[in-house]
Amino acid sequence: MTLLVRPALPPTRFEAALAALPIALMLAEPIVFRHGDRGVLARRIVPTEELLSFHRAVHAAALPGDDAAHTKPGEWTPHVTLARRLRLDALDQALRLVGPPHAGTGIALRRWDSATREVTPIG
DSSP: OOOOOOSOOOOOOOHHHHHTOSEEEEEEEEEEEEETTEEEEEEEEOOOHHHHHHHHHHHHHHOSOOOOGGGSTTTOOOEEEEEEEEEGGGHHHHHHHOOSOEEEEEOOEEEEETTTTEEEEEO
């Protein structure tokens, strides 16, 4: 689940957010973010007050910055990506493979650096 997207993020301490873990998550119905003849297939995460508070704690720790619009508090669409660059003509077939809603637990924070393709655990 993506909580924050920025072109750059200086070293940041996320203690308040880490203290909120683990956090209950409910994976709801599938959603599609369309881009031309392709899309991102995702599963929506139910935005509980606990999850929204967690999201705000991540942003508060990072201080104001150049956030991607889809990750800003108040504009965020919590989701888990299932498939990227999915051809829309394959969408019906892909949707048949997505199971029913599912309860889960968020247990950790990590940083994904798209430039270096590195994952760094936080905390």
